[in-house]
Amino acid sequence: MSASKSTSLVVCPVCEKSVPEWYVNDHLDHECKSAAAPATSPAVEENSSNSKTANKAKYLSLFASPKKSRKPTALPINTPASKKTRSNSTATEPVLIDDQEPPPQQQAKKHPAVELSKLSVSEQQKQGSYLSDAASLDMEKRLRNTRLPLAERLRPLTLDTFVGQTDLVGPSGVLRILIENDRICSCIFWGSPGLGKTTLARIIAYRTNSAFKEMSAVTQNIADVKKAIEEAGNLSRLANKRTIIFLDEIHRFSKAQQDVFLPHLERGQVILIGATTENPSFKLNGALLSRCRVFKLDPLTEQDIEKITKRAIDLKSHDRDTTQLANVEQGVEKYIAGISNGDARVAINIVDIAMNSLSPGDSLDLDCIRRALQRTHVFYGADEHYDLISALHKSVRGGDANAALYWLGRMLQGGDDPLYVARRLVRMASEDIGLADNHALPLAMSTLHACQAIGMPECDTILAHCVVYLARAPKSVESYKAFSNVKALLETEQPWPVPMHIRNAPTWMMKEMGYGDGYKYNPDFDGPVDQSYMPDAIRDHNFFDERYRTNKK
Template structure:
């Protein structure tokens, strides 16, 4: 007989020749009590299960607070009682598993994503979650194709939840239309922007919009087991203040701090740091159009007359982001922010206009000099309007003419405002 390799018995773990395995199972293993054979395995399984529970608990404690406190059911959901309360329309839809295409519209932190995940827990449909911040229409098409296969093979519908749906421009949003028409998918979108302005009208007509209102200042005491750590006591007044400054957001973000860091990095001509803060902002899911609006401000405030190409570039970046959306527009943002950081800087116009605003706040507005006023009628001409005005194109070289009110004729806002 030819040689055979040694293998482990799947029952008793004893090493035996491969050719002898069948005889071993029939003769030796059969005589061993089942309890004796499986007891070590059961003990090992119990140990593994215990370790798994411990690992899950440790992982839960390491999650961000907002994730640890995310409601898992409609009964623990905070706010929106008109929608998910005992008589709420959305509650009936979810509990009866009659979810149709819908849009959740509201400020950050109100529970749009949480509602979608509660639906995922209750529905018998296949649930897919995506984000327009990190995924594009190609990713969506793959999910839709998969939904079609599932529907044909298992007769199950697919619910697609797309967070930050407004990040897809209106052309990108067209990808959903034929599949919504055929019932291949049910779409749930979440947006912080007004759907009337940000969503394709054809798409909007096929979805029910649910408006989520800001949370009130009511305090909800948290259980220690929810937090997974010792709670710090909060005075009632402190709790009220925290609720008020969060502006209805149960999960405040540091967007303004990140934007501040981005702006200061550009001002300091540190392109490396500016690129990092831009990445942090986009990874946090903030609107790229908000970032480009800040870039437009930087182009005038910090670069100004030192590089007149900066402002048109920032405006072009805004329109480019509008046209193609995330995630494809991230390189456009990186291009623009790097240019702004490396550009020469001038705050001449920024400071000059600040002096103008200070003057308007501190002093009474002086009347427009008569020679600078328009005189479209005979009566106005008779009143002295436009009298003495020198039309500059009629003169060679500079014209000696006062353009400020008489009491301010020596004021220079570009120097010290005196």
């Protein structure tokens, strides 16, 4: 036994006896139950009960994650008590900068979210936007803290202020019902960046009665997860309270690492909420997926982005003296929504950069937005890669050269490997053009060799050349379909032996066994030769379908 285990003592919440920390669970299960309770009067018994409750709460605090720093008690802004506290503070008691009074011009302007935080609990409940006092204060402080990123300040804390995903969090959305009834189950939020996965998790944190632990697979490891699960088990046994673990970027854990959740989800010890930008079918453990509900978050519509953009402009205008901003040109929100690719964070960052670059008296117009906008990349994940190559292949098959060029451009702009595209073009030349144009396959092979030789960006024109040719070429899938029929037959039939008359007989022993007997050498005959080349069991089977013999453009 280590020295640390033998010397670390805690107070039992039931009998107030000091016991080693490692032994406290066994002590609670066995020793405390046999301890004789002293006879006390009702008043003394009530005081004793309160004392035990306090000791139990103190004990539960041992399993909470240690805080890095103690946060001073926040006081309501602009109240006499807060002013008095600031005036009486000394050098040893620093004042929170976030609690300082805002300038007079900001005191007169109230942001809608700030007004929501000041509603009474009953009024908030009527609006379906209930926030606790701590959540309301947190919202107000974030809105006024100009040092935070604008996207973080605008992050909603209620479902009514959440924009988008109507099917999930709308009035009859299944996720909204689960959140409002505090019956959230283990689930995976899947979607592109900027759709609100983390925001939904934060809303759940404010609305649930469960303990909430936020983690990230980018900065934390399996040891941290195991510690959180152990704390959840202690909390469940001692306080009968469940724990929700939110793991952002869950796909960063390998499938073997994801196994750590399985037994605890099976027993209901924790509830897991994972967030990922990758397809869960490819990146997450199948056993884990079977225990979780996957919620797919769709890209935000332009109307959703316009609404978020307007909120961002209003908040940035609230930060500065509105007399310094001449006006906001009509159509700015729509333009930003059109170039944000359904990503709310991108739209908010564009507003932030553009408005920070304005001088007093300037207007927020399209020219200002264009100067602030530098699109150096587009989001291109694994799902996007497979979706785009599918769109390119189907456009070539359908003979739409215009669409095929567009999807090719999207793939190259996203940084896809030109050799991968060229290899797929070789496949298209044989699968879709096939016998209708025997020049297509040599051209596709030449395209592959050219891309290997010169690389990007010069090979983009070569790829475009091949794509247009394949799209405009006549199409025939006769050989492709026939071979597909062969493979289907091989999966169902036994491997029939080769007929004796078409077997090779290189040795005298094989000739004695009858190999090659009866074979008719075709050049020795002037006309067609009546000879079967198929196994006797499937002699009359035909793999070709007459429907595919006609070339189609």
